[in-house]
Amino acid sequence: MLHNIFDAHAHYDDKWFDDDRSALLSSMPENGVSTIVNAAVDLKTAHTAIGYAEAYPHVYACVGIHPENLEGLADDYLDQLTELLKHPKVVALGEIGLDYHWEIPRELQNRIFEEQLQLARELDVPVVIHDREAHGDVMALVRKYQPKGLLHCYSGSVEMLKEVIKLGMSISLGGTVTFKNARVPVEVAAAAPLDRLLLETDAPYLSPVPHRGKRNDSRNIAYTAQRIAEIRGMDAQELIDITTANAKKLYGIG
DSSP, rough: OOOEEEEEEEEEEGGTTTTHHHHHHTTGGGGGGGEEEOOOOHHHHHHHHHHHHHHOTTTEEEEEOTTOOTTTTOTTTTHHHHTTTTTTTTEHHHHHHHOOOOOOHHHHHHHHHHHHHHHHHHHHHEEEEEEEEEHHHHHHHHHHHOOOOOOETOOOHHHHHHHHHHOEEEEEOOGGSSSSTHHHHHHHHHHHHGGGGOOOOOOOOOOTTTTTOOOOOOOGGHHHHHHHHHHSSOHHHHHHHHHHHHHHHHOOOO
């Protein structure tokens, strides 16, 4: 069994886990999962993520405002995030970014994303960036602020990857690399520098083959790791050990 697995990005607050969340999270270490970072999408889920981090030694949290969660955002949200980031098990500002798949005002998305990038720079904390169909505008702000951190569930090209790496950021890959017609994710998995690569689930979404279409959880990183190791011609456990060390370094986890 593969072990020492670090899930760099998950959402265990999702309703898909309501029936067995506690049992599932408790069982992770015995199933080879050593560490999970649970990502918030708004202030409510930020408190929830911190609650999980307090309850389970192997769970950490990141807090931030997702581009799909801007409606009714509190005027003092940056002050609230600043306080939440002081918690010892909060390891990053995220999930933040841009999502042009949905009809959400782009000007508003860009403003909130930029404000959070400014906060991350002021507080010297890593960011976890969501980028869906918004590569150009995401990269424009990454160039401007040059944050440290992660483009999670990376969906860009190899050419974009080169710039991401040059700017000092890392990427995480998930289940899409195992999909039957996954051409670009496979190219990215082959090209990514090993010291800038992390593994994630984005649970409960994007389950890898052979569980595609079902609820995802951190144990399934084993399938993603095996596929990337196959693409790169290396041992899957070696890949996991490297990506786990990368994640611990990025998130500042000892």
